[in-house]
Amino acid sequence: MNSKTKYTQRIKSEAKRLGFLSCGISKAEFLEQEAPRLEKWLNQNMHGEMRYMENHFDKRLDPTKLVDDSKSVISLLLNYFPSEKQKDPEAPKLSKYAYGTDYHFVIKDKLKQLLHFIEEEIGEVHGRAFVDSAPVLDKAWAAKSGLGWIGKNSNLLTQQVGSFYFIAELIIDLDLEYDTPVTDHCGTCTACIDACPTQAIVEPYVVDGSKCISYFTIELKEEIPNSYKNQFDDWMFGCDVCQDVCPWNRFSKPHNEPLFNPKPGLLEMSKKDWEEITQEVFSKVFQKSAVKRTKFSGLQRNISFLKK
Numbered sequence: 001m002n003s004k005t006k007y008t009q010r011i012k013s014e015a016k017r018l019g020f021l022s023c024g025i026s027k028a029e030f031l032e033q034e035a036p037r038l039e040k041w042l043n044q045n046m047h048g049e050m051r052y053m054e055n056h057f058d059k060r061l062d063p064t065k066l067v068d069d070s071k072s073v074i075s076l077l078l079n080y081f082p083s084e085k086q087k088d089p090e091a092p093k094l095s096k097y098a099y100g101t102d103y104h105f106v107i108k109d110k111l112k113q114l115l116h117f118i119e120e121e122i123g124e125v126h127g128r129a130f131v132d133s134a135p136v137l138d139k140a141w142a143a144k145s146g147l148g149w150i151g152k153n154s155n156l157l158t159q160q161v162g163s164f165y166f167i168a169e170l171i172i173d174l175d176l177e178y179d180t181p182v183t184d185h186c187g188t189c190t191a192c193i194d195a196c197p198t199q200a201i202v203e204p205y206v207v208d209g210s211k212c213i214s215y216f217t218i219e220l221k222e223e224i225p226n227s228y229k230n231q232f233d234d235w236m237f238g239c240d241v242c243q244d245v246c247p248w249n250r251f252s253k254p255h256n257e258p259l260f261n262p263k264p265g266l267l268e269m270s271k272k273d274w275e276e277i278t279q280e281v282f283s284k285v286f287q288k289s290a291v292k293r294t295k296f297s298g299l300q301r302n303i304s305f306l307k308k
């Protein structure tokens with residue numbers, strides 16, 4: 001076995017030991033196919049007020065501009081599918097990825113451990129870790145590395161476990177064996193397009209971010225436009241509709257990461273509890289949570305917007 005094969009196998013088995021669902025590797029090179037797609041999406045203003053997406057256009061498509069002399073992009077998936085749901089069916093809904101500790105902390109820590117393993121076991125390797133950070137097109141890299149295909153709802157999908165996982169990357173200056181993409185299994189299905197409450201999936205594989213409930217409830221700093229009143233299907237932070245309806249998510253299995261478990265009491269909160277939430281309760285149930293991004297005032301704005 002040559003050293004490239006050996007290193008690749010050791011990295012993949014360490015990723016598994018650290019709890020990642022899967023690991024795929026691609027050559028670090030310019031993402032040629034993505035360039036026109038990203039440019040068109042930005043030109044059509046589908047990023048809304050997320051102006052940061054316009055920055056670093058070149059860096060976003062070319063990992064060699066992010067890490068000197070980079071050779072490989074290692075993509076990793078971490079499952080967050082919960083075993084429990086919110087108990088009150090009338091309660092404002094929280095996206096499943098936000099039930100537990102902020103994934104940035106959890107994944108960064110695992111990526112650091114993986115990089116440390118590579119440095120210890122393989123030698124002097126330089127790299128950087130990325131978790132949902134603007135400069136890296138994580139879904140495109142994961143798809144290129146054979147971890148799944150990008151579905152019509154623009155999420156990465158797998159036949160084995162659906163789409164409820166985070167995607168992260170390590171970009172490193174080590175040559176490894178590269179994986180190849182898998183085929184698209186969306187077929188004639190249009191369940192996500194039909195179910196999207198705000199018709200944000202404007203054509204198969206294209207989500208207009210500026211119409212998406214996740215954007216309105218998390219990214220938008222101003223008031224939510226009144227024209228969207230009564231269209232949010234009770235989502236107060238994020239939206240899982242296009243994933244919940246996806247037939248491949250029948251195969252989602254609960255995660256086994258204790259840090260992703262919800263804070264006690266979170267799933268038990270009733271509609272009334274949410275409508276009367278105080279800063280104190282917010283700080284308690286969302287301690288170290290990604291929901292802190294909207295702050296208490298943002299969540300209150302979202303909850304009020306849902307009132308009929």
Ligand code: SF4
Binds near residue numbers: 153199201211
């Ligand atoms: S997350 Fe919700 S609003 Fe956004 S595209 Fe999916 S279904 Fe539509």
Ligand code: SF4
Binds near residue numbers: 154191192193242245
């Ligand atoms: S719901 Fe259907 S079309 Fe949409 S991503 Fe899933 S399989 Fe593809």
